Amino acid sequence: MINVFRALNPFNILWLGIVLIVLRISYLVLPPNHIEFTFVEPFARLLIPVNYENFFTPVNNLLIAAVMIFIQALWLNQMVNKYSLLGRPTFLPALMYVTVSALFTDFLILSPPLICNFLILWMIDKLLKLYDPTSAKTTTFDLGMIVGIGTLIYFPYIYMFLAVWVGLVIFRPFNWREWVSVLMGFITIFFFLAVFYYMNDRIDQFYKIWLPLGHSFPNKVNINYYQYIVLIPVIVILALGIFRLRGNFFKSYVQIRKAFQLLTVIFIITALSFYVKTNFRLSHFILCAIPACTMMAYYFLYATKRWFYETLYLLLIIGIIYFQFNNF
Structure with a gap:
C-alpha cells in the first residue's frame, strides 16, 4: 500500500477514496442514531439565523465529513508537493491524512475542528509564502482575519494567532507593521461581531x-486506555519520521527547514489549546493531523525496509478498524 502512494500518480486518487471508505466501514455498517453538531461557537450563533441542526442527520453528517476529509487530504498533498517539503513529489501526505482522520470515531463525524482544518491549510499556505522578500502586510492582515473566523467556529483556534507570529519570526525580518496588521485583521472580525x-x-x-481564556490547564484528561492502543503505531511512525528528518535536516534547503519548524509549532499549539473548552471532545485533536501527517509521510517516503514500513502501516489500519467495532 505504501509503495503505491509513494509515487505521484493520478490513479492514487481512486485508491485514496477506497482507503477512505474502508476506514469508515464501521460507521457505514452501524451508523449512530444521533450526532450532535454545532457549526459555530454559541457566542456567534446569532450570525446564522437559519436552523441548520435538523439538516445534519447522522448519514448526512458522516458523508459530508468524509468528503471534507477527502478534499483536505488532496489540498494538503498539493501544498506539500508545491513547496517540495518532502524533497520529491508523492501522494503519501494524502494517505496519511485520510488514515489519521479515522483514528477515533470522533474524527469520523462533522465537527468544528474538522472545518477549521481548511483554515489551517489556508494559513500554512500563506505562511510559507512569507519567505518571499516582498512586503507581507496584506498577507498578515488576511492571516489575522482567518484566525478570527476560525475562532468564531471553534474558540481554541484563537491560539493560532501565536502560530502566525511565530511564522513571522521564522520567515521574516522584524517589521512591526506586519505584526500589527495580524492583530488588526483579527480585531476586524470581532469588531463586526461587537x-x-x-x-x-x-x-x-x-x-x-x-472568559474561557482564563481557565486553568487540567491536571489530567479522562481517556479510555484500551482504545488508545491505536496510537502506538502513530507514535512509532512519528518518532521514526522525526529521527529521519533530524538526520537530513541540515542537508535540506533553508525554506524546508523553516517549514518544518512552523509545522512543529502548529502541532504543539493545536495539541495544547484544548484546555479552553471545558467539555472538549477528542475531535479537537484532528487539528494536529496536518503537521503530524506531513512528518509521517516523510518517514514512509524515505524508509528503506519495505517489510517493516508496510507491516507498520498495516498494523495501524487493523488497529483503527478493530477499535471502531469494539468500544470498550
Missing part, C-alpha cells in the same frame, strides 16, 4: 466571549 451584539442589545455580554 457591532452585531450591539444591534441585538447584547453588548453587555460581549466580554463573556473571552
